[in-house]
Amino acid sequence: MRTPFVVGNWKLNKTIAESLTLVTELKNQLSAVKGIQICVAPTFVSLPAVAKRLEGSNIGTCSQDCFWETSGAWTGEVSGPMLVDAGATWAIVGHSERRQFFGDTSESVGKKARAALAAGLGAIVCVGESLAERDGGRTLAVVDDQLAGGLSGMDGTIVARLVIAYEPVWAIGTGRTATPGQAQEVHAHIRKRLHERFGATLADTIRIQYGGSVKSSNAEALIAEPDIDGALVGGASLEAADFIAIVKAARGT
Ligand code: 13P
Numbered sequence: 236m237r238t239p240f241v242v243g244n245w246k247l248n249k250t251i252a253e254s255l256t257l258v259t260e261l262k263n264q265l266s267a268v269k270g271i272q273i274c275v276a277p278t279f280v281s282l283p284a285v286a287k288r289l290e291g292s293n294i295g296t297c298s299q300d301c302f303w304e305t306s307g308a309w310t311g312e313v314s315g316p317m318l319v320d321a322g323a324t325w326a327i328v329g330h331s332e333r334r335q336f337f338g339d340t341s342e343s344v345g346k347k348a349r350a351a352l353a354a355g356l357g358a359i360v361c362v363g364e365s366l367a368e369r370d371g372g373r374t375l376a377v378v379d380d381q382l383a384g385g386l387s388g389m390d391g392t393i394v395a396r397l398v399i400a401y402e403p404v405w406a407i408g409t410g411r412t413a414t415p416g417q418a419q420e421v422h423a424h425i426r427k428r429l430h431e432r433f434g435a436t437l438a439d440t441i442r443i444q445y446g447g448s449v450k451s452s453n454a455e456a457l458i459a460e461p462d463i464d465g466a467l468v469g470g471a472s473l474e475a476a477d478f479i480a481i482v483k484a485a486r487g488t
Contacts (some may be wrong), residue, residue, distance in 0.1 A: 239458060239485045240272040240398060240442045240465035243472025254281035255288055259281060260475040269487040274325050279313050282287055286322020297325035303346035313375045315354025326351040328359045329385055331404045341384020349388055357396040360385040366405035375424050382428055399425055400467040405478045406447025415456045418445045422462035451480030458485045
């Protein structure tokens with residue numbers, strides 16, 4: 236039995252003050268919710284204040300990326316040990332916006348995932364096809380390539396801190412959600428690859444989140460699918476009421 240895992244990816248949104256307002260409300264309203272794991276992913280700038288505000292709560296703090304080196308001449312980057320120092324416990328790597336606009340590749344995502352895990356963070360490795368790739372019948376091949384890169388060099392010892400997020404690019408920020416059936420098909424394929432990679436027993440413990448226009452109205456149906464173990468939520472995580480409703484819908488299944 237996998238505990239559902241819901242993460243709010245705030246992307247490039249919210250000042251420190253706005254971040255604190257939102258997490259204070261989440262902390263107060265979600266304190267009694269059990270049977271689900273919850274995280275928020277603020278910007279690097281807001282992360283330390285958010286992590287501090289969430290201390291002692293049932294909500295964790297996640298970063299939106301993690302560089303592969305620990306320190307040195309890498310202007311603009313933030314490393315795993317620095318994220319741990321700032322209060323993060325999880326890191327998203329390989330988000331499609333990083334792949335699309337910032338040059339992340341299957342290979343660099345693998346390096347970032349290994350660095351996050353080496354620092355003691357959990358790693359949420361994102362995969363997902365574009366609309367052209369889906370229309371061209373290449374969804375599973377694209378996901379295979381991203382998965383192979385993202386998981387390279389990993390062994391079974393890290394499985395407890397590894398999460399895969401399937402986020403079809405055409406569903407991100409578009410209001411066009413994958414149907415539960417479409418998402419389940421890809422999730423089942425990812426699970427099959429995890430079986431091949433880590434063995435059935437370990438692979439069955441790895442959570443696979445769905446992301447792409449998740450809302451309170453569709454979260455329950457998505458998470459009811461056998462291989463969908465939670466959600467990576469963008470836009471709907473920016474309003475407390477929306478995110479709380481998604482967490483409660485996800486827990487309800
Ligand atoms: P939306 O929920 O805004 O579609 O974003 C999904 C996403 O990219 C989460 O990482």
